[in-house]
Amino acid sequence: MRAWHFSENAYPYLPPADTYSSIRVTLPNRNYDPAKGADLYHRYIDEWLIAEDEGVEIMLNEHHQTATCVDPAAPLVLAILARLSSKARLLILGNPIANRRQPVRVAEEMAMIDVISKGRLEAGFVRGVPYEILPANSNPVRMNERHWEALDLIVKAWTVHDGPFSWEGRFFHQRAVNIWPRPWQQPHPPIWISTTSPSGAAAVGQRGYVQATFLTGFEGTRQVFEGYRRGWQKGGHQGPVPIDRLAYAALVYAAPTEKEAREGAAKLLWYVTSNKVPLHIANPPGYVPVAANLAMMRGAEHPLSGFKKNASVDAAIESGLMFAGTPDQVVAQFKKVYDYVGGFGHLLIMGQAGFLEHDETVLGIKTFAREVYPRLKEAYPDKTPSWSPKAPEGAAKFAGVGAGP
Amino acid sequence: MRTSTVKLAGIDVEVFEAGSGNPLLWLHGANGFDPAHPFVKPFSERRRLIAPSHPGFGKSGLPAWLDRPDDIAVLYLELLDRLGIARIELVGCSLGGWIAAEMASLAPERIAKLVLVGPAGVKVGPGDKLDIPDMWALPQEDVNKLLFHDPQKMAMDPSKLSDEQLSILLRNRETTALLTWEPWMHNPKLKHRLHRVKAPTLFVRGVSDGLMSAAYVEGYAKLVPGACTATIAAAGHAPQIEQPAAFAAAVLPFLDG
Numbered sequence: 001m002r003a004w005h006f007s008e009n010a011y012p013y014l015p016p017a018d019t020y021s022s023i024r025v026t027l028p029n030r031n032y033d034p035a036k037g038a039d040l041y042h043r044y045i046d047e048w049l050i051a052e053d054e055g056v057e058i059m060l061n062e063h064h065q066t067a068t069c070v071d072p073a074a075p076l077v078l079a080i081l082a083r084l085s086s087k088a089r090l091l092i093l094g095n096p097i098a099n100r101r102q103p104v105r106v107a108e109e110m111a112m113i114d115v116i117s118k119g120r121l122e123a124g125f126v127r128g129v130p131y132e133i134l135p136a137n138s139n140p141v142r143m144n145e146r147h148w149e150a151l152d153l154i155v156k157a158w159t160v161h162d163g164p165f166s167w168e169g170r171f172f173h174q175r176a177v178n179i180w181p182r183p184w185q186q187p188h189p190p191i192w193i194s195t196t197s198p199s200g201a202a203a204v205g206q207r208g209y210v211q212a213t214f215l216t217g218f219e220g221t222r223q224v225f226e227g228y229r230r231g232w233q234k235g236g237h238q239g240p241v242p243i244d245r246l247a248y249a250a251l252v253y254a255a256p257t258e259k260e261a262r263e264g265a266a267k268l269l270w271y272v273t274s275n276k277v278p279l280h281i282a283n284p285p286g287y288v289p290v291a292a293n294l295a296m297m298r299g300a301e302h303p304l305s306g307f308k309k310n311a312s313v314d315a316a317i318e319s320g321l322m323f324a325g326t327p328d329q330v331v332a333q334f335k336k337v338y339d340y341v342g343g344f345g346h347l348l349i350m351g352q353a354g355f356l357e358h359d360e361t362v363l364g365i366k367t368f369a370r371e372v373y374p375r376l377k378e379a380y381p382d383k384t385p386s387w388s389p390k391a392p393e394g395a396a397k398f399a400g401v402g403a404g405p
Numbered sequence: 406m407r408t409s410t411v412k413l414a415g416i417d418v419e420v421f422e423a424g425s426g427n428p429l430l431w432l433h434g435a436n437g438f439d440p441a442h443p444f445v446k447p448f449s450e451r452r453r454l455i456a457p458s459h460p461g462f463g464k465s466g467l468p469a470w471l472d473r474p475d476d477i478a479v480l481y482l483e484l485l486d487r488l489g490i491a492r493i494e495l496v497g498c499s500l501g502g503w504i505a506a507e508m509a510s511l512a513p514e515r516i517a518k519l520v521l522v523g524p525a526g527v528k529v530g531p532g533d534k535l536d537i538p539d540m541w542a543l544p545q546e547d548v549n550k551l552l553f554h555d556p557q558k559m560a561m562d563p564s565k566l567s568d569e570q571l572s573i574l575l576r577n578r579e580t581t582a583l584l585t586w587e588p589w590m591h592n593p594k595l596k597h598r599l600h601r602v603k604a605p606t607l608f609v610r611g612v613s614d615g616l617m618s619a620a621y622v623e624g625y626a627k628l629v630p631g632a633c634t635a636t637i638a639a640a641g642h643a644p645q646i647e648q649p650a651a652f653a654a655a656v657l658p659f660l661d662g
Binding site for chain 1: 469470472541542543544564568569572575576578579580581582583586587644
């Protein structure tokens with residue numbers, strides 16, 4: 001079991017939510033104070049380095065035009081961390097390559113970070129949530145096709161070492177690709193993809209990359225991992241899916257006392273509850289398939305939207321979105337989800353959100369690292385295979401309708 | 406009245422036909438074509454009305470290579486060849502107006518008369534302001550206000566549609582995004598080609614059209630030699646649907662003239 005400290009680089013000092021229609025895309029940046037923002041950047045970087053000191057790996061991500069995640073160029077922060085850290089693995093999850101016009105540039109950025117960090121990069125790629133469409137002016141139709149073509153081009157740029165090659169694809173055109181530097185890790189850094197739908201996970205499984213799913217809870221996560229296993233078999237991979245190919249991102253807060261833990265956990269809920277986005281920004285045409293749009297027009301709801309209306313620490317724990325409490329409680333909650341979904345090898349810890357202050361964040365990191373993590377590593381060794389748990393009776397099909405954060 | 410499937414460049418294109426007389430090619434807008442639309446009757450009484458569903462709309466296929474309105478313009482010139490029609494009257498609404506303008510600039514000799522109804526396709530205003538508002542960046546109720554003179558009466562009610570009808574509308578919406586996303590609602594080359602248009606051309610605009618402003622339609626019309634403009638009262642972006650009688654009264658005499 002590997003644990004990763006994940007922080008979205010949030011900027012929480014906002015006017016009351018009823019004074020704006022969306023925290024993403026359209027919220028004017030006059031609400032951003034660069035002086036406060038600078039302090040936050042420094043603080044969040046410190047927290048990643050504290051996680052490293054505690055033996056936890058580092059993870060970060062990228063969003064655009066949003067107060068929820070002021071990291072619109074994740075490779076920049078990753079580059080800083082590559083220099084300041086020395087032993088943690090560095091996971092970027094990820095590069096939104098369906099929205100980036102130059103995949104070769106992404107290949108170069110990742111290769112640089114891999115070299116600077118001396119081979120500690122875990123290179124993640126995401127299709128990007130729907131709110132990224134407008135900031136990137138990116139066509140929401142055929143994003144998956146662009147995503148996969150971009151990734152194939154990046155992998156080729158990383159692995160061809162005999163001088164320039166050309167690429168004339170459906171979406172990208174290059175006449176002479178020959179990146180310097182090439183990656184440190186051979187043949188290339190481990191590749192991660194995040195997706196929260198079973199069909200998306202099947203495409204990842206087919207290629208054998210690491211699959212991460214975010215806040216999909218008990219049933220959603222089980223079905224996403226099941227999708228991965230289907231794809232894994234279809235891709236001709238031998239044997240069961242190794243546990244290190246599956247990752248789950250949850251809100252995690254451990255503290256010595258239940259009272260402290262619940263106070264911290266309640267603050268972490270900001271990650272979900274602050275995400276105020278109107279439908280026209282959350283669901284651009286073509287982002288989800290026609291069938292999913294039809295289901296939404298007939299009243300279907302993303303599981304997280306339902307949760308958001310009555311968000312509470314208890315509801316989050318019950319849904320498998322959160323592990324929070326004393327170390328004993330967190331271990332027990334973790335085990336329930338782990339057993340239900342067929343196991344996973346990476347826990348992506350959303351360990352800071354909103355108004356969870358520095359001391360509180362550090363308490364969560366340290367309590368987890370010292371009291372929880374060793375027990376998880378002992379109970380869930382990296383070499384165990386994942387398995388296919390029996391589907392519970394009457395489980396509704398999880399289509400990954402809409403999009404989570 | 407019949408609907409058939411014609412294979413064009415490997416794509417199954419659904420083509421509706423009704424009436425007899427001079428052929429008239431009708432190119433629908435972003436919402437798609439429906440034989441029940443109120444303009445079908447007055448036009449098919451006077452013309453052989455030919456109305457294809459664009460690739461990705463209705464039940465027409467959509468190949469992976471197709472992503473621009475001028476791709477469809479070329480396809481419809483092939484349709485004319487297939488139907489053995491040398492010259493045709495052409496009416497295009499909104500997105501269909503864009504395709505029609507592309508056709509008329511590519512093959513001016515094939516077009517006898519050209520009617521562009523609230524057409525997209527060009528950029529005439531300043532670079533720091535959209536000519537056509539970004540309807541994807543607005544709540545649906547605001548979009549309805551831009552689309553209709555009387556949104557209360559005209560807005561779509563999904564509860565009255567079958568799953569199949571709704572799925573077609575959702576797919577139409579997706580294909581519209583594919584075709585118009587970037588550059589937003591226009592082909593930067595088109596305005597440098599429109600001087601080639603030879604057909605007498607009529608621009609039609611609903612007076613309450615919130616998408617295609619009067620200034621935009623005026624600027625567009627200036628690019629087409631000799632074009633004139635008609636305004637339909639009490640109508641928005643789709644005057645052919647919101648005021649079908651007034652629309653027919655403005656367009657049919659132009660076609661006959």
